Amino acid sequence: MNAVDIRNVKILGVGKYLPKKELTGEEIDQMLGKTLGWAGKNIGVSKRHFVLDETASQMGAFAAKKAVEDAKISVHDIDCIVCASGSMEQPIPCTASLIQKELGLEKSGVPSFDINATCLSFVVALDTISYLVDCGRYKHVLIVSSEVASAALNWKDEKSVALFGDGAAAMVLGKTPEDESSKIIYSKIETYSQGSHLSQVYGGGTKFPPNLKNVKEETMKQFLFYMDGQNLFKMVKKLLPSFMKEMTNKSKHTLEDITIVIPHQASKSGMSLMRKNLKIPEEKWMDIVSNHGNMIAASIPTALCEAIRQKKVKRGDKVLLLGTSAGLSLGGLIFEY
Amino acid sequence: MNAVDIRNVKILGVGKYLPKKELTGEEIDQMLGKTLGWAGKNIGVSKRHFVLDETASQMGAFAAKKAVEDAKISVHDIDCIVCASGSMEQPIPCTASLIQKELGLEKSGVPSFDINATCLSFVVALDTISYLVDCGRYKHVLIVSSEVASAALNWKDEKSVALFGDGAAAMVLGKTPEDESSKIIYSKIETYSQGSHLSQVYGGGTKFPPNLKNVKEETMKQFLFYMDGQNLFKMVKKLLPSFMKEMTNKSKHTLEDITIVIPHQASKSGMSLMRKNLKIPEEKWMDIVSNHGNMIAASIPTALCEAIRQKKVKRGDKVLLLGTSAGLSLGGLIFEY
Missing domain, CATH: 3.40.47.10 (Thiolase/Chalcone synthase)
Structure with missing residues (x-):
């Protein structure tokens, strides 16, 4: 273990959001014209959520607010927003900017950008940004992953349809206090x-x-x-x-x-x-x-x-x-x- | 100036690539049915390149090879690839992975991911990744911006058509040697x-x-x-x-x-x-x-x-x-x- 690997950062809070529309395995079976129980037995997913009218940035902001509350800080304490998703809401601008807007921070100037490594986007964002938090560049970074997998599903590919779900999760990352070991x-x-x-x-x-x-x-x-x-x-x-x-x-x-x-x-x-x-x-x-x-x-x-x-x-x-x-x-x- | 701001990193090499198809302002005038000289006079762009058959990852790899050569290292010395573009080649996977493939590094394991802040992607990527280079996490980071603006131009929006161009540029970033001041x-x-x-x-x-x-x-x-x-x-x-x-x-x-x-x-x-x-x-x-x-x-x-x-x-x-x-x-x- 090398000194370069250690970053004195602490997960201050986490939050998640699942879309309003819940779909059981049986409902997926019906939509695909399968025998009831097919999705549960073959795919192993008995429940997932699909967006009804939520956008990725709205889901991201919901999850972010919970993470901010969990961290016992205010949304105004956030000084960097990183969207770490494999899908994007719009090709331009980056989704982090749209999340900033949904959080009511549209006049804040808080730097907002995306890090994308598909399914590993969150891990890569946490890994990368932790160096900046440890160095003191940012104090409270909000990392948000928000995905609308349902938007690009091929309904002829039954296994994918029965596997994927939509939703968002967020984390507030900060520097570890001196007397703590995170x-x-x-x-x-x-x-x-x-x-x-x-x-x-x-x-x-x-x-x-x-x-x-x-x-x-x-x-x-x-x-x-x-x-x-x-x-x-x-x-x-x-x-x-x-x-x-x-x-x-x-x-x-x-x-x-x-x-x-x-x-x-x-x-x-x-x-x-x-x-x-x-x-x-x-x-x-x-x-x-x-x-x-x-x-x-x-x-x-x-x-x-x-x-x-x-x-x-x-x-x-x-x-x-x-x-x-x-x-x-x-x-x-x-x-x- | 705070210590947190300084990062002892050095631009080891740079490179660029412009697509084969060059279009003059006059050619744009003709394509838009304008009087010859319109684009030059009103938009001020007398020349730009549009992709002929090049993909973003191919252009990115061409620019990257020049940057690697300029840095007097081998492509095998690269230990991280960051694609810093406002447009993406495919929604999945990230463009950095496709650039890695074009560089012939498909079996290398070199971490490859995207940082997106639209037109500022390169600046945000350089800013962010510099902390990791300074800390020693990566030794030779390849940052590549490769854009195919022509793919999303609205030909009814004449000013945009006459303004945008395609192309790529790359940089190799490393730690500053002890006796240098970069x-x-x-x-x-x-x-x-x-x-x-x-x-x-x-x-x-x-x-x-x-x-x-x-x-x-x-x-x-x-x-x-x-x-x-x-x-x-x-x-x-x-x-x-x-x-x-x-x-x-x-x-x-x-x-x-x-x-x-x-x-x-x-x-x-x-x-x-x-x-x-x-x-x-x-x-x-x-x-x-x-x-x-x-x-x-x-x-x-x-x-x-x-x-x-x-x-x-x-x-x-x-x-x-x-x-x-x-x-x-x-x-x-x-x-x-």
């Missing part, structure tokens, strides 16, 4: 773009713009989420052991030292295989996919929020955030809460 | 989301997804760039003087200390008004908009690249990067080259 202990991100095509939304950016006239039904699916789950998992399975080994060696922390692992809620089956592969006991594994679905980058902070709320994590405990994302990236971050 | 001296970002609607692409994200069937001609324009230049400039004019005053006070650097100002190449008229408003002499003002157009986030690093190439900046000189962006954000960064 800190980031170690973090690591790895990107292997040989897997960049295994999980993607191909169209909608500058390569295949949405402003094409007379888009055919066939090309319309380019704007939707595509995942080759099997090959994605194969690649992760091959990369993860050495990734974890290096984390253990460099952080000088083994699973014994970790109270709970907060994984990306990729899928019920993927998470189960990953947990067994890494020999992580079930009681140290935070699983919220069954009642939230995969919420892209909002998965990890929502699961962390739930772990704290359910008192599975208390001050002094060590937590491992662990995930994979489109890219393909792997990310891990060990912190003392 | 450093970031001060940086500041402010976001005022009351202006978030003044410059935007409304559709194409989760609020107004591109996968809508039977999109009408009327709604199609939601996927295109919109700018209320007049009100944008009014807002900037009001905010900029106090922004600059605080920069001067906190950095303890006045325009006297600065060798050259590298502004965002927003527009010929906007830049001219800004320069006069801030009383910056013409010889200290880097203007490339007339032969590059507004290249979104790639404007500032391309102008910096040109300033270095034209020997307007030498080691030891102090440079001010200064810009505005959709959001609305203002950004400034003073460094010793």
Whole structure:
């Protein structure tokens, strides 16, 4: 463990928001014309939320207000807003600016920008911005992940429809007070773009713009989420052991030292295989996919929020955030809460 | 000037790439059915490049290779890739991952993620990542801005068509050697989301997804760039003087200390008004908009690249990067080259 790895930062507060519209597995079964019980049995998600009329910035602001309240500060104490989402509300401007507006801070001047590493956006944002908090550049950073996965679902891809959910989670990060021990202990991100095509939304950016006239039904699916789950998992399975080994060696922390692992809620089956592969006991594994679905980058902070709320994590405990994302990236971050 | 502001980082190399297709003002005049000379006279852009078959990641990789060469390192020395663009190549994954692939680093594991603050993405990325370089987390960070502005132009908005250009620029950032004095001296970002609607692409994200069937001609324009230049400039004019005053006070650097100002190449008229408003002499003002157009986030690093190439900046000189962006954000960064 090197001095460069330690950042004396503290999670001052967390919050989450789930959209008003709740959909059970059975409702998804009906929408897809499946036998009742199909989604629950095959996908393992019995409940998720889809936006009704909420935008990503509205959900983000709701979650942010809860995090600010939890941190016992005022929204006016926030001096930096980072949106850490895999999806964006508008192509321009960045979503952080829209969240700032929803928070009523439109005249504040508080710097607002996005950090995007798809499903790992929250981990990368927390990792990156922690150096600025530790150095004193910002005092109370609001990190928000807000995702509307439902906007890009391909309804012909039944497994994706039954897996994903919408929602937001937020965190207020500050410097650790002198007499306390909260800190980031170690973090690591790895990107292997040989897997960049295994999980993607191909169209909608500058390569295949949405402003094409007379888009055919066939090309319309380019704007939707595509995942080759099997090959994605194969690649992760091959990369993860050495990734974890290096984390253990460099952080000088083994699973014994970790109270709970907060994984990306990729899928019920993927998470189960990953947990067994890494020999992580079930009681140290935070699983919220069954009642939230995969919420892209909002998965990890929502699961962390739930772990704290359910008192599975208390001050002094060590937590491992662990995930994979489109890219393909792997990310891990060990912190003392 | 506070210790927190100083980061001992050095620009090790820079590079730029312009697409193969060059378009003169006269060609734009013809395409828009205007009298020859209209674009040159009214917009002040006599030349810009539009992508022919290049993608953002390809352009980014071309610029990156030049920056790596300029830094006299190998592409394999890069240990972090940050894409700092206002537009994205695909909604998923992040563009940095696609740039990594174009660089032939697809099996490297080099962490790759995006930082987005629209036109200020490069300044925010340099500002943010410099703390990690100074702390030793990364040794050679590649920051790449690559923009395909032409993909979202509204051809009925003649001023935008005649103003924007495509292209990419890159920088390799490293720690300053002990006996050298390169450093970031001060940086500041402010976001005022009351202006978030003044410059935007409304559709194409989760609020107004591109996968809508039977999109009408009327709604199609939601996927295109919109700018209320007049009100944008009014807002900037009001905010900029106090922004600059605080920069001067906190950095303890006045325009006297600065060798050259590298502004965002927003527009010929906007830049001219800004320069006069801030009383910056013409010889200290880097203007490339007339032969590059507004290249979104790639404007500032391309102008910096040109300033270095034209020997307007030498080691030891102090440079001010200064810009505005959709959001609305203002950004400034003073460094010793």
